[in-house]
Amino acid sequence: MRTPYVNSRLAPMGTTIFAEMSALAAATGSINLGQGFPDTDGPEEVKQAAAEAVLAGRGNQYPPGPGIPELRTAVAEHQKRFYGLDFDPDSEVLVTAGATEAIAAALLALLEPGDEVVAFEPYYDSYAACIAMAGGVRVPVTLRPPGFRPDLDALRAAVTDRTRLLLLNTPHNPTGMVLTRAESEAVAELARERDLLVVTDEVYEHLTFGAEHIPLATLPGMRERTVTIGSAGKTFSFTGWKIGWVTAPPALVSAVRSAKQFLTYVSGGPFQYAAATALALPDEYFTTLRTDLRRKRDLLTAGLAAAGFEVFRPDGTYFVTTDISGLSEEDGMAFCRALPERCGVVAIPNQVFYDDTAAARSLVRFAFCKKDEVLAEAVQRLGRLHMG
8 A cells, every 4th residue: 555645745744733732731731831822712792792693593504605794894994993904895805714724725826836935934834834735835034033033135035036925924923023114114125026925924913012013015015915814813812713814905815715715615604703793892902902911921931031041022922932042951842842741831842933943943932822820830830940
């Protein structure tokens, strides 16, 4: 019988690190600061909207392929409200099964085999898998500590005649870097000059701490070449609902939908109604979200520093990257696999987000989207590293 069963493009991906580390957390009873999901639900009125939709029979059968009109309208209104962007809900908004499907559908639709995709590494692990599934070639531009600022000269040098698109993520997971206006304008200039498409993952758009989030589509000449990806999971703390969306010009939305329809076709019918409710929440909700996460960030980063980690304080997302070298440790993968037994805490080794794994060998990521008391307990446990 012919083996291996996994094709050559996906074979190097293996099992996602999140599955491995979450299983380790469950097996050891450890505090899971690895996978990025909150340990509390989002707003009650949003949960109520989901329950009412189910009971009223709204979305229990297949919703429309592009997403329910109410959510597509809510997404368009959100883009107008926060960024001054005008999108037609009928032709320029597409609802997806979370941001991960949006990324996959965009890359499957827009890439031809052999096309190059330039992306900042570290990158979320699905980026590499989706580029591979589409037959593309990923070309990383490495972000380096302490600031993880993009090297714009390196970015420009990475673009060749084979480059089809730029795949961006701002605010950036796992580093917490948020592109500045000057950096965003430099990226836009390059895209216009080389006639590149841009797929931009902006799911952490409301999770910033003093830094301004600048959607690439707001910059001159970018709306017509940019696929912007958003999600209800990160902003509203309902990651299990898997409700995401794409906003882009009609031709690009149509292209993404051509792939998306053969992936999930549709998903999360009742949750789409709830996501529409969530997007209409008052400004106070978004302000409070940022304030609460900033406090959690500061609690965890202070504890990590006291435990002996070098901490790179993030400007966005709900992740913090650290360096374990000060703990006389060198291998982040080995460190993370041993950490549950040593301290009862789970983290993620950053090297899984890099092609250049040597650049991240001693880097480790923690998530701070947890209850204050959970973070405090994790900090106390991690203090054992410093003592021992």
